[in-house]
Amino acid sequence: MTRPGSRSGTTMNDVAAAAGVSQATVSLVLNDAAGTRFSEETRRKVHAAVHELGYRTNAHAKVLRDGVAGMIGFVGDFVATAPFAGKIIEGAQARAWEAGLLLLAVNTGGDKALEAASLETMLSYKVAGVVYAAMYHRVLDVPDVLAELPAVVLNSRDRSGRFPSIAPQEELGGYMATKRLVDAGHRRIAMINIGAVDGELPAAAGRHAGYLRALREAGLDTDPRLHRIGDGHESGGFDNALALMTGPQPPTAIFCANDRTAWGSYQALAQLGLSIPHDVSLVGFDNQETLAPHLRPGLTTLELPFLEMGRRAIEVLLAGAERDGSTEYFECPLVERHSVAAPLKTATSF
Amino acid sequence: MTRPGSRSGTTMNDVAAAAGVSQATVSLVLNDAAGTRFSEETRRKVHAAVHELGYRTNAHAKVLRDGVAGMIGFVGDFVATAPFAGKIIEGAQARAWEAGLLLLAVNTGGDKALEAASLETMLSYKVAGVVYAAMYHRVLDVPDVLAELPAVVLNSRDRSGRFPSIAPQEELGGYMATKRLVDAGHRRIAMINIGAVDGELPAAAGRHAGYLRALREAGLDTDPRLHRIGDGHESGGFDNALALMTGPQPPTAIFCANDRTAWGSYQALAQLGLSIPHDVSLVGFDNQETLAPHLRPGLTTLELPFLEMGRRAIEVLLAGAERDGSTEYFECPLVERHSVAAPLKTATSF
DNA sequence: CCGTGCTGGTAATTCGTATAACCAAGCCCC
DNA sequence: GGGGCTTGGTTATACGAATTACCAGCACGG
Incomplete structure (x- = not known):
């Protein structure tokens, strides 16, 4: 038995x-x-x-003899915890598995000591490579020890230029989001950003640059008062949407640089009695799956292709992770829902 | 250099x-x-x-000689992906690290073949034990292969009774949620559930049982029309809240069996022009961090103690995971925000 | 001058697998 | 009838660390 x-x-x-x-x-x-x-x-x-x-x-006996383990290290700051970035780890793991590899994952929570210790342990286990991932897109310093093996920086860029990086194409995303509003007929389009344009936040800078490019390309003037700096949270969307809509010459559409900001805007617009998309059109960014599809109406937004980015990171590793410091950018596809419509025919659209 | x-x-x-x-x-x-x-x-x-x-x-040489590796396997169905359950993996990893162990994590996405293969690989790597986690609380069948080593079932119960399990205390949670509303003075309290009470959903059954106990203890009658079966999503909250509030003898408070359901209720109440908590009080369940704190007003809800449960799973493993099939239940603490107030003085409260 | 005990190390073996090098038997063919 | 090829295996070794058993040298006591 x-x-x-x-x-x-x-x-x-x-x-x-x-x-x-x-x-x-x-x-x-x-x-x-x-x-x-x-x-x-x-x-x-x-x-x-x-x-x-x-x-x-016995895998250990095998590795001892062969030199390389069937494991890949995955070090992230808050990746497993972050609401939407779990996808990035899922994509990486799925791709690794296709290659017969397992993921040795560690969430450092930003703790540098833990990070260093984890990397040491991973090297002890002879991982085939390491994915160094960040919760949000930024320029970061990679631990020196990663120079000892194939390594890829994921959802960020390596400041030192030593490692290949994989990041979303922020500028194109901002452009596409804005163009969607332009194409719908809007002529006065605001943007609520998730931070300052000159900070170390490629997402804020890139999405804004794309926004400006789309406006210029359409021959629209770029009123700087229409660009507002939020904080990436609901309150940033709420406060700025309120200010925009109650100020002089309110926009007919708002590009919110992330979905949480868009959610705050929804709440502000609801409070003002303005309907989406009838009175104001909205585009978000991130396609946060716990949020964007569930807003009423569903939020049209740009998807951060985390699943694909995670997959790609493993592929780059498997290919040897050429130490050329290049950054591979991933396009953020537009996810159409119901927060965009043509503007009302008002004086401004005349 | x-x-x-x-x-x-x-x-x-x-x-x-x-x-x-x-x-x-x-x-x-x-x-x-x-x-x-x-x-x-x-x-x-x-x-x-x-x-x-x-x-x-070289960790492999060491393991080969010593027999046991400094790794613990973590197999989940959708844990890394699920919006809030990332905490469960974070807690497990943190506790494992304190014991000098690394987590070998795999998300099976429900794929049984991948699950089996992952477990085989983990056993090949001589993991010290395996945490078998589920995204949502249920009764599940554990793969036989886990009988070969210490194993713990996390956020679910093992049907076979072979393995120790760790699960949230659903009944007490439902009781506390309802009691909070009773204590605020409510006498007509509805519940929108996340599924049928007789299905294989301990959360639905347990929370409902707690709801009934709190009502009975307060000497309130348990009108079965006040208990409605939703689907765990926004729409379930939306539709049922709408029905409840537009029907005969509407409740003054609703216990929503999860936060997404509560969110749907918020949207329905907003549509009806009812304010929270002035007109209707609401309590949720899950304390979903991307949602509950950001609703307006903030949602009073019960926290699923995922971080602690993840930690505890590792501790049970480290202690040898006695094969007694017992289930350890974790209390879900109430997180007070602003969605509960005293009922309006109407005829029903008289 | 020999036995005993202490100090400060070393040699040899073990873990489980992969693989290079080798080998015995049988058969064919010139 | 012996060289050479094929078939179907085996023997021996390496991988890197941990550990047990052992050993050389010296001091000391009787």
Whole structure:
């Protein structure tokens, strides 16, 4: 009644003994080694013994001999915790698994000591490479120890330029978001940003640059009063949307540089009795899945392609992670929902 | 200028050679082995060589000899992806790290083949134990292979009763949520559930049982029309809140069995022009951090103690995970915000 | 001058797997 | 009838660290 191979102590020698062959034979048969020939009878006996004993290869012995483990390290600051960035780890893990690799994941919570210790441990385990991920897009300093193996910076850029980086294409995203509003017929389009344009926040700077490009391309003037600095949270959206809509020459559309900001704007507009998209059109950024689809009306927004970015990070690692310091940018696709419509025909659209 | 120990190939033998001692000496000195005596001079030379060469112990060689690895497997269905359950993995990882262990995490996405393969790989790596986690509280079937090592079921219960389980105390949560409303003076309290009470959803059944207990304890009658079955999403909250408030004898308070349901109720109440908490009080469940604090007004809700549950899972593993099939329940603390107030003095409160 | 005990180390073995090198038996063919 | 090829395996070793058993040298006591 007890399953035969429940003890984890079964080794290749046990299998060999049970099958009446040598340990080498077991190894060669199991690995289907090229250039070796064994009788069908022997193969059958080996496999039968493996099954009978519940043999499982000892990965450590294998790694010790082969030098490289079937694991990839994943170090993130808050990746597993962040509401939407879990996707990034999911994508990485899925791709790693396709290559037969497991992810050794650590959330440092920003703790540099933990980060250093984790990396040491990962190196001890001879991980095939390390993905160094950040919760939000920024320019960061990569620990020196990563120079010892293939490493990729994910959702950020490496300041030192030593490592390949993978980041979202912020400028194009800002452009597409704004263009969506321009194409809908809007002529007075505000932007509520998630931070200062000159700070170390590529998302704020890039999305704003795209916003400006779309406006200029459409021949619209870029009233600086229409660009407001929020904080990336609901309150930033709430306060700024309120200010924009109650001020002189209110916009007919607002590009919110993230979904939480957009949510704050929804709340402000509701308070003002303005309807979306009838009175004001809105575009967000992030496509936060716990938020954007559930707002009423659903928020049209740009998706951060975290799943793909995570996948790609592993691919770059597997390809050797050329130490050229280049950054690979991922396009953020527009996710159409119901927060954009044509502007009301008012004096401003005349 | 180049860092000395950048090559990862440095072994204990290299260190021994550089220090002019034997490999055994290096090992004994580095591990500070009890009962051995080495001169200060020798110790110094060893440490100097280690530093000079950038030696790092090969974890696989160590595990191969010692038998158990410094890793714990974490298998979840959607844990990393789920909006709030990332906490569960964060807690587990933090506790594991305190014990010097790393988490080998896999998200199966519900794929049983991937799950089986991951577990095999983890066993190959001689993980010290496995946490088998579920995104939402349910009764589940644990893969047989887990019987081979210490294993804990997290955020669910093991149907077979073979493994220790860790789950939230749903009934008490439902009781506390409802009691909060009773204590505020409400006498007609509805509940919008997240599923059927008789399904395999301990959360739905437990929270409802607690709801009933609180009502009975307060001597209130339990009008079955006040208990409505939602789907756990916004729409379930929206539709049912609408129905409740526009029906006969509307409640003055609603216990929503999760925060998303509560959010849907917010939207329905807003549409009806009812204010929270003035016209209707609301209590949620989950304390979803991307949602509950950001609603206007902030949602009073019960916290799922995922961080602590994750920590506890590792502790149970470290203690050997006694195969007694017991379930350890975690209390869900009430998080007070601003969605509960005393009912308006109407005829029903008279 | 020999036995005993202490100091400060070293040699050898073990863990489980992969693989290079080797080998015995059988058969063919000149 | 012996050289050479094929078939079907085996033996031996390396990977890197931990640990047990052992050992050389010296001091001391009787």
